[in-house]
Each structure stands twice: as C-alpha cells, then as structure tokens.
Amino acid sequence: MDKRVYTYDSTLRDGEQCEGITLSLEDKLRIVRRLDAFGIDYVEGGFPASNPKDIAFFEAVRAMPLAHAKIAAFGSTCKKGVPAAEDQGLADLLACGAPVVTIVGKTWDAQVTRALQTTLEENLRMIADSVAHLKAAGRRVVFDAEHFFDGYAANAGYALACLRAAHEAGADSIDLCETNGGALPFDVERVVSEVVAAFPGQAFGIHCHNDSGCAVANTLAAVRAGASTVQGTVNGIGERVGNTDLLTVIANLELKCGVTCVGAGSLRNLTSLAQYVAELCNVSVPAHHPYTGTSAFAHKGGLHASAIARFPEAYEHERPEAVGNGARMLVSELAGKASLVQKAAMLGIDLVDAGVDVQAILDDIKEREARGYTYEVADGSLALLLRRHLGTYQPAFTLESLRVIIDDREDTGALAKDATSEATVKIHVGDKRIVATGEGVGPVGALDNALRMAISECYPEVSSMELVDYKVRLLDESQGTGAITRVTITTADGRGSYGTVGVSENVIEASWNALVESIEYGLLRLC
Structure with a gap:
C-alpha cells in the first residue's frame, strides 16, 4: 500500500x-x-x-x-x-x-x-x-x-x-x-x-x-x-x-x-x-497505550532485556524513537543482570566500569521486593540504592526525629472535613541542626512542608520539586491495620518526573522514607 x-x-x-x-x-x-x-x-x-x-x-x-x-x-x-x-x-x-x-x-x-x-x-x-x-x-x-x-x-x-x-x-x-x-x-x-x-x-x-x-x-x-x-x-x-x-x-x-x-x-x-x-484534558495517557504509553516499550523479564541489548527487534515491533517514545528497563524480581545493567545506564550509572558485583545488587533488590518494595515506578529510589552499593551515596541531610499531630476540633463524626495536620522535624545538614514545623491538610503534606522549610536555606533547589502523586497500598490486607504499607510518590521538577518508594508497617514512616528519597534524588538530578 x-x-x-x-x-x-x-x-x-x-x-x-x-x-x-x-x-x-x-x-x-x-x-x-x-x-x-x-x-x-x-x-x-x-x-x-x-x-x-x-x-x-x-x-x-x-x-x-x-x-x-x-x-x-x-x-x-x-x-x-x-x-x-x-x-x-x-x-x-x-x-x-x-x-x-x-x-x-x-x-x-x-x-x-x-x-x-x-x-x-x-x-x-x-x-x-x-x-x-x-x-x-x-x-x-x-x-x-x-x-x-x-x-x-x-x-x-x-x-x-x-x-x-x-x-x-x-x-x-x-x-x-x-x-x-x-x-x-x-x-x-x-x-x-x-x-x-x-x-x-x-x-x-x-x-x-x-x-x-x-x-x-x-x-x-x-x-x-x-x-x-x-x-x-x-x-x-x-x-x-x-x-x-x-x-x-x-x-x-x-x-x-x-x-x-x-x-x-x-x-x-x-x-x-x-x-x-x-x-x-486533565487525564493521563494510559501506561499501556500503544506507541505513546510509558509502558509501550518497557521490558521487565530478564530474557527480554538480555535480548533487547543485542537484538531490539526481538521484543520491539517498532523502534520507540520513531514515535518519540523510549525503551525502558524495569527492574524487579523477574529481572536478570542484563536488565539491571541497562537500567542503571539509563540512570547514568555504569555498573560494568564500576566493577561491582551486579548479582549481589540484584539479590538485594529481589530481597527488598520480597519485603514489599517495588522499583518499577521508583527510578529515584533505585538510583539511590545503586549509589549505596557503589559507595557513592551521600545523604543530603539526616533525621534526628519527627512528630506529626492530627488536629480535629469539631466532632462531626464520619462527615468531618476540618481536620488539619502539623509536623515538626529536626534535621541535620552537615553540622547545622534545624527544627521546622509545617502544616497541611494531611500528615504527608505537613511533613513535606516541614522538610522543605528545614532544608530550603541550604538547598534552595527544592523549590523546583513538586509532589504530584501519592499512592498507598496495603500489601497484606488480612493483617488489617498491622499490614505492611507501601507508599509511592511521584515528584516533578523542571526536567520531568520520577518516583520513589517507602515500605513500613507505619504509613507515616513509609511516607517519610519515600518523601526523603524524592528530595535526595531530586537534588542529585540537579548536580
């Protein structure tokens, strides 16, 4: 034709x-x-x-x-x-x-x-x-x-x-x-x-x-x-x-x-x-949409990723560049070493030249995923994990303590819509100790505001980072309120968006861990 x-x-x-x-x-x-x-x-x-x-x-x-x-x-x-x-x-x-x-x-x-x-x-x-x-x-x-x-x-x-x-x-x-x-x-x-x-x-x-x-x-x-x-x-x-x-x-x-x-x-x-x-239209392109979705040229299985490196046509019906998309390597418990090496390269990390034990990193990832972590949508957390294995990770700040208070002054039961949250964080940036309090409609928003207030003087770049999505998933519903909770956060900056993940039995702790990694990875992206 x-x-x-x-x-x-x-x-x-x-x-x-x-x-x-x-x-x-x-x-x-x-x-x-x-x-x-x-x-x-x-x-x-x-x-x-x-x-x-x-x-x-x-x-x-x-x-x-x-x-x-x-x-x-x-x-x-x-x-x-x-x-x-x-x-x-x-x-x-x-x-x-x-x-x-x-x-x-x-x-x-x-x-x-x-x-x-x-x-x-x-x-x-x-x-x-x-x-x-x-x-x-x-x-x-x-x-x-x-x-x-x-x-x-x-x-x-x-x-x-x-x-x-x-x-x-x-x-x-x-x-x-x-x-x-x-x-x-x-x-x-x-x-x-x-x-x-x-x-x-x-x-x-x-x-x-x-x-x-x-x-x-x-x-x-x-x-x-x-x-x-x-x-x-x-x-x-x-x-x-x-x-x-x-x-x-x-x-x-x-x-x-x-x-x-x-x-x-x-x-x-x-x-x-x-x-x-x-x-x-205030919607998202479905991830699995043909040609234009974020998963349209994503590869997860270890055999697939290994073949893609040598012969892209094996699992890509067209080259993603032809439609302005790109190939993505997803790291999970299904991944092999080839997947991890390629994914690391996409994140700007050369595992081969670094001379590290790629299998040991892969084993660590698989063990973490068995505990509830997922790195398919958390490039930021994966990049920080790789840097920890390479010995190049340097925390931008350390936490001394945090506290979150929920304040609901009007007793209107299940219809209450007037609750507010207040978070106080004690942070160390180098030799400097900083205490900051932030408010928000929910506890995560309050923590986000408090953390930004605490580090904005030392890291003014945080003003360009915006939390745009927050998801919570209970990984073992049978345990009720004691279930392991996974929190994923999507953050946007001037260069695009990225995800981070936190896991804990405490939803606030899981949220904090994901939030911290979103800031730390965001700062790394600006280096």
Missing part, C-alpha cells in the same frame, strides 16, 4: 463527549495549534451555534494563522420539511466561516422512521438539499453517514441511496460512520470495498467507535478497502468507551502500511502530542 491518507481530528467535539472531560476555550485553541504543527489535515471544532464557548471558538480560530490544518464546523442536515436555504442550522454553519463543513445524516432506515420520524424519501431530500446548498456557498463538504454499517446490514439498498444523494449533490468526502462501535474488521473491509466499487471517483472516509475494542482495526481495514480519510481523536477519547485513537492509526499507517499521513518528521512528535492533549 503506497498512498496518501488524510487525517481528520474530532477531539474538540467527539473527544469532549467523553465522561469527565471538559475543555476551556483556551484549551481548544492550544490543541488546534498543536494539531496544526503536527500535520493533521482537518480539525473539527464542534457545533458553531450550540453554546457560547463554541461560538467564541470559531471567532477566535478564524484569526489564528494555521500552517496546514483546515477547520471543520460540524452540524446536521436541514430539518424535515425545511428547505436547506431556510434552515437555521445550516445558516450557522456557513456564518462561522469554517472552510470545511461536516454534516451528519441518517442512513439507517429504522433511524429515519423512528428517530427522525419522517419518510425515507424526505431523508434523501434533506441530504441532497443540504450538501448542494453548502457546496453552492463554496465550502468543502464532508457527509458523515451516521449508523452506516447498521443501516447497510438492515437495508443495503436504502443505505446506498443515502450515499448516492450526497454523492450526486457534490459531497467532497463521504465518511462512513460505525456509530455503535460493534462491527468487526472483516465486515468493515467487505462493506467499504463494496461501497467504494459502487461510487467510482468518490472520496470516502471512515469514522469508528471502540465499543467492541476494534476501532483502530476497523479504521485500518477501511483504508485497505479504499478509504482515503481517517477520523478519530487524540488518545481515543470519546463517548462511552471512546473513538478511534487517531494517533495509533497514524503510527500504524506510517510505519506498517507504507501510507503517508503526517510524515516521519512529525511522527517523532506522536508521544509528546498524546501527553500534551492528555494534560489539557
């Missing part, structure tokens, strides 16, 4: 329909800029008159200089019984000034009679009249054939008649929508092949949902069958279980199918784009 496939992003409309995701006007404009720089062909902005935010979006985006992307406004065909020239919805689409207009129309006969409550003939009129009206106004028109695959299965003749109405009215692209997300790839490929054959010269696109977990596969199948435009959202966000992940589709088409979408140069920004949009 050697051709050009166009990309159509619907993150700002379909993506925002994902439960829990709301984008501000500025968020939307930032995403447009990033998608444009990445090389996306069409960016759908939403309904131009559905709410004040979308009205403001189209006003703002008109003044935005875009290097590549074209903005699409989304709406529906004219209403039943209303000529397209008199339809307010179509008038709003034209008034917003978007160069591309995408209108959705019914192609499933049951939807026409039950949802629209009109005749099959009137629906054909609505499609043809709307497309022709928008084309006469000089717009590029995309017709989204809603529920097409269900409609084709129920009444292929009528579904094709709907496409014919859009085709004869001049639709630039007819995008077949797998709206319910239940189709399978072999069915999609067969149907798209039949449709493409029925309309020579007409451009077709594909729009899939992921309810059966096949959105990406269905999209690739449609391209094999002749679709020239792929619709989707960044990271696959969308209603129910989501839409096609446009970034995964792009990577597969570029790297595996010989198809040009954005080009190899832009493809190297795939991971950063996924992370950027996720951050604006």
Whole structure:
C-alpha cells in the first residue's frame, strides 16, 4: 500500500463527549495549534451555534494563522420539511466561516422512521438539499453517514441511496460512520470495498467507535478497502468507551502500511502530542497505550532485556524513537543482570566500569521486593540504592526525629472535613541542626512542608520539586491495620518526573522514607 491518507481530528467535539472531560476555550485553541504543527489535515471544532464557548471558538480560530490544518464546523442536515436555504442550522454553519463543513445524516432506515420520524424519501431530500446548498456557498463538504454499517446490514439498498444523494449533490468526502462501535474488521473491509466499487471517483472516509475494542482495526481495514480519510481523536477519547485513537492509526499507517499521513518528521512528535492533549484534558495517557504509553516499550523479564541489548527487534515491533517514545528497563524480581545493567545506564550509572558485583545488587533488590518494595515506578529510589552499593551515596541531610499531630476540633463524626495536620522535624545538614514545623491538610503534606522549610536555606533547589502523586497500598490486607504499607510518590521538577518508594508497617514512616528519597534524588538530578 503506497498512498496518501488524510487525517481528520474530532477531539474538540467527539473527544469532549467523553465522561469527565471538559475543555476551556483556551484549551481548544492550544490543541488546534498543536494539531496544526503536527500535520493533521482537518480539525473539527464542534457545533458553531450550540453554546457560547463554541461560538467564541470559531471567532477566535478564524484569526489564528494555521500552517496546514483546515477547520471543520460540524452540524446536521436541514430539518424535515425545511428547505436547506431556510434552515437555521445550516445558516450557522456557513456564518462561522469554517472552510470545511461536516454534516451528519441518517442512513439507517429504522433511524429515519423512528428517530427522525419522517419518510425515507424526505431523508434523501434533506441530504441532497443540504450538501448542494453548502457546496453552492463554496465550502468543502464532508457527509458523515451516521449508523452506516447498521443501516447497510438492515437495508443495503436504502443505505446506498443515502450515499448516492450526497454523492450526486457534490459531497467532497463521504465518511462512513460505525456509530455503535460493534462491527468487526472483516465486515468493515467487505462493506467499504463494496461501497467504494459502487461510487467510482468518490472520496470516502471512515469514522469508528471502540465499543467492541476494534476501532483502530476497523479504521485500518477501511483504508485497505479504499478509504482515503481517517477520523478519530487524540488518545481515543470519546463517548462511552471512546473513538478511534487517531494517533495509533497514524503510527500504524506510517510505519506498517507504507501510507503517508503526517510524515516521519512529525511522527517523532506522536508521544509528546498524546501527553500534551492528555494534560489539557486533565487525564493521563494510559501506561499501556500503544506507541505513546510509558509502558509501550518497557521490558521487565530478564530474557527480554538480555535480548533487547543485542537484538531490539526481538521484543520491539517498532523502534520507540520513531514515535518519540523510549525503551525502558524495569527492574524487579523477574529481572536478570542484563536488565539491571541497562537500567542503571539509563540512570547514568555504569555498573560494568564500576566493577561491582551486579548479582549481589540484584539479590538485594529481589530481597527488598520480597519485603514489599517495588522499583518499577521508583527510578529515584533505585538510583539511590545503586549509589549505596557503589559507595557513592551521600545523604543530603539526616533525621534526628519527627512528630506529626492530627488536629480535629469539631466532632462531626464520619462527615468531618476540618481536620488539619502539623509536623515538626529536626534535621541535620552537615553540622547545622534545624527544627521546622509545617502544616497541611494531611500528615504527608505537613511533613513535606516541614522538610522543605528545614532544608530550603541550604538547598534552595527544592523549590523546583513538586509532589504530584501519592499512592498507598496495603500489601497484606488480612493483617488489617498491622499490614505492611507501601507508599509511592511521584515528584516533578523542571526536567520531568520520577518516583520513589517507602515500605513500613507505619504509613507515616513509609511516607517519610519515600518523601526523603524524592528530595535526595531530586537534588542529585540537579548536580
């Protein structure tokens, strides 16, 4: 397969329909800029008159200089019984000034009679009249054939008649929508092949949902069958279980199918784009997400890591650098010496040149993990442990004592929300003894504040470190409040983020140990 496939992003409309995701006007404009720089062909902005935010979006985006992307406004065909020239919805689409207009129309006969409550003939009129009206106004028109695959299965003749109405009215692209997300790839490929054959010269696109977990596969199948435009959202966000992940589709088409979408140069920004949009959506890219997840090229088993060092293709289907990601070696009780040596190198530590007993370090790690530690998400703690074995570890400070007080002055039982915490730490930095007290909503926040107050004069660099995630796990629930507790902390600084871990029967002690290592490793990163 050697051709050009166009990309159509619907993150700002379909993506925002994902439960829990709301984008501000500025968020939307930032995403447009990033998608444009990445090389996306069409960016759908939403309904131009559905709410004040979308009205403001189209006003703002008109003044935005875009290097590549074209903005699409989304709406529906004219209403039943209303000529397209008199339809307010179509008038709003034209008034917003978007160069591309995408209108959705019914192609499933049951939807026409039950949802629209009109005749099959009137629906054909609505499609043809709307497309022709928008084309006469000089717009590029995309017709989204809603529920097409269900409609084709129920009444292929009528579904094709709907496409014919859009085709004869001049639709630039007819995008077949797998709206319910239940189709399978072999069915999609067969149907798209039949449709493409029925309309020579007409451009077709594909729009899939992921309810059966096949959105990406269905999209690739449609391209094999002749679709020239792929619709989707960044990271696959969308209603129910989501839409096609446009970034995964792009990577597969570029790297595996010989198809040009954005080009190899832009493809190297795939991971950063996924992370950027996720951050604006206030979510995280799932760790195991294809291509862009932090675990997409992570290796844990000792045999895997050993093979990767000599033959990366053994366990990496593509080079992570091609999509802007990187390989990661995970150190655990499953790891071998090769894993540990490679992981240490990634942390800037050369165990081979140091001449240390790598097996002894590995045995220590395995023994610690048997007691509850985990280093898969705790690079900071692992780096400090390696330095202890190398004899190069120097503590930035030492603890004399700490005390935490929980103060709840109002007895409102389980509904109490007014408790505060106070922590006092006595710290030694060199020959200097420092006592500091910090407050916080919880005990860990209070400890964090107290520790920073104590060492900030000696280590002003701590101001650039921020505790961004805190997790607690009971490792033996059967022991109740006496169970071993593992605390993992994620800290961010100007260079990225890293994790540390603490383990104890006392959750405060486990938290303190993880907190201390987060500060110590953060200081090492700045050296």
